[in-house]
Amino acid sequence: FPHPPGRLRFVGDVRSVDPSRPLMSMLQHARTLGEIFEFQVFDQKFVFVAGARLGAELCDESRFGKDLPPALTSLREFAGDGLFTAFTEERNWGLAHDLLRPAFTRPAMQSYHPIMVETLDELFAYWDHQEGPVDVSRDMTKLTMETLSRAAFSKDFGSFTSTEVHPFVPAMISALRTAQRLATLDTAPGGALIKRRLRRRNAPHQAYVDDLIDGVVAERRAGPASDHDLLGIMLQTPHPETGERLDDLNIRFQILTFLVAGHETTSGALSFALYYLARHPEILARAQAETDEILGPDPDAVPEFEQVAKFRYLRRVLDEALRLWPTAPAFGRGPREEVTLSSGHTMRPGDWAIVMLPAMHRDPEVWGEDAEEFDPDRFLPERSRARPAHTYKPFGTGERACIGRQFALHESILVLARLLHRYDLSGDPGYVLDVSERLTIMPEGFELTLTPRTPAA
Ligand code: MNH
Numbered sequence: 050f051p052h053p054p055g056r057l058r059f060v061g062d063v064r065s066v067d068p069s070r071p072l073m074s075m076l077q078h079a080r081t082l083g084e085i086f087e088f089q090v091f092d093q094k095f096v097f098v099a100g101a102r103l104g105a106e107l108c109d110e111s112r113f114g115k116d117l118p119p120a121l122t123s124l125r126e127f128a129g130d131g132l133f134t135a136f137t138e139e140r141n142w143g144l145a146h147d148l149l150r151p152a153f154t155r156p157a158m159q160s161y162h163p164i165m166v167e168t169l170d171e172l173f174a175y176w177d178h179q180e181g182p183v184d185v186s187r188d189m190t191k192l193t194m195e196t197l198s199r200a201a202f203s204k205d206f207g208s209f210t211s212t213e214v215h216p217f218v219p220a221m222i223s224a225l226r227t228a229q230r231l232a233t234l235d236t237a238p239g240g241a242l243i244k245r246r247l248r249r250r251n252a253p254h255q256a257y258v259d260d261l262i263d264g265v266v267a268e269r270r271a272g273p274a275s276d277h278d279l280l281g282i283m284l285q286t287p288h289p290e291t292g293e294r295l296d297d298l299n300i301r302f303q304i305l306t307f308l309v310a311g312h313e314t315t316s317g318a319l320s321f322a323l324y325y326l327a328r329h330p331e332i333l334a335r336a337q338a339e340t341d342e343i344l345g346p347d348p349d350a351v352p353e354f355e356q357v358a359k360f361r362y363l364r365r366v367l368d369e370a371l372r373l374w375p376t377a378p379a380f381g382r383g384p385r386e387e388v389t390l391s392s393g394h395t396m397r398p399g400d401w402a403i404v405m406l407p408a409m410h411r412d413p414e415v416w417g418e419d420a421e422e423f424d425p426d427r428f429l430p431e432r433s434r435a436r437p438a439h440t441y442k443p444f445g446t447g448e449r450a451c452i453g454r455q456f457a458l459h460e461s462i463l464v465l466a467r468l469l470h471r472y473d474l475s476g477d478p479g480y481v482l483d484v485s486e487r488l489t490i491m492p493e494g495f496e497l498t499l500t501p502r503t504p505a506a
Pocket residue numbers: 115132133134146197306307310311312314315318375376377379380381442443444445446448449450451452453454456457
């Protein structure tokens with residue numbers, strides 16, 4: 050495999066990565082190293098796929114499946130065999146997948162719609178009492194965390210009672226960053242010592258999260274039994290065919306998984322979309338024309354559940370934001386049997402490669418020479434149909450694809466529609482996009498000034 054220049058004996062390519070921004074380092078290397086390359090950290094080798102053609106090959110479910118690269122294996126210290134970090138072969142993956150699917154059907158989504166509307170009302174009320182510009186990522190995180198915890202666990206976290214995000218958020222970020230750092234220390238000299246130190250530093254955050262989750266479970270167990278939400282299903286419902294249930298430890302892992310997976314990525318997606326809208330007045334104007342057309346002259350109008358699917362232009366804006374900045378930016382794939390890739394490389398069972406979505410989503414062979422530009426009309430139906438299969442994968446692929454995709458899309462479109470209908474946005478023209486990394490990605494330091502808007506009649 051090609052690898053970065055200047056590889057050293059013993060340490061490998063460590064000098065070629067910025068430890069606080071590994072994704073950005075790898076995207077940089079992809080430009081010169083091509084569609085597939087290798088990165089060595091001490092004795093540990095990582096294979097990255099950056100090209101769209103190879104990425105699509107790895108999405109072929111008949112030949113490949115999800116694999117856990119080191120960053121996800123180390124995340125198992127916190128999320129165990131929860132849905133996201135389980136091996137597909139583990140009993141609890143199939144069991145939880147079957148049990149929780151009904152919580153993401155269309156009727157379930159209909160029941161979340163009023164919760165999403167109400168939580169957004171609270172964000173607007175909170176904004177209307179604030180002075181000055183809003184910190185977009187902070188407030189989108191408040192919103193998506195609160196929506197998820199109310200919809201999935203019927204738990205109000207009181208996110209709008211303080212200007213800070215809920216303490217769960219910094220604790221979660223610490224765990225994600227810890228997992229990201231643990232992933233590269235297996236073969237490092239002194240690695241065991243550094244790992245111990247990282248774990249010790251994260252321990253108070255971990256203890257806080259465990260207490261919080263135990264509290265959520267205890268509160269529910271003390272109240273009347275109900276299987277109207279994710280937590281209720283996990284506590285009450287046996288598998289319809291086998292009668293099996295999730296055990297207490299696994300329920301804790303699932304709660305943590307949903308608390309993290311269910312808000313962090315959606316918050317990032319909304320924040321990147323708002324970033325691009327603020328940068329492109331003509332795109333913002335088209336988006337607002339769409340909200341006026343569907344919602345009419347009342348700035349406080351609320352779309353019905355069925356109307357959310359009508360915001361076709363907003364959906365393209367969101368798709369395009371997730372193309373350039375897929376907020377879960379990578380996933381691991383491994384071969385079911387020995388296979389030779391079109392690049393000529395052979396992979397055997399046990400090998401894995403990391404599909405780097407931002408690189409794959411910007412491959413000029415698929416997306417054209419203007420692949421770095423923000424252009425929602427790439428997602429017009431006729432242009433989408435013209436692209437090869439498996440070249441746009443922000444929600445992953447196959448049986449291990451995102452279970453919360455419809456939840457995230459519905460929430461994001463609803464939020465963008467109401468927000469753009471209600472406010473005019475202006476960003477700081479001097480802001481330079483700063484992407485923070487903690488396994489997921491999020492714009493940092495991006496502020497918007499929101500002014501009440503009068504929709505066109
Ligand atoms: Mn989500 C899996 C991206 C929103 C819950 N999610 C995945 C994967 C990607 C992903 C990519 C596959 C990872 C892999 O192959 O290793 N998810 C997103 C994005 C958004 C998102 C970009 C928002 C935008 N995810 C959500 C929401 C929820 C959720 C909302 C819950 C309400 N996601 C999950 C879970 C999994 C997952 C659970 C693991 C599913 C499985 O493996 O069975």
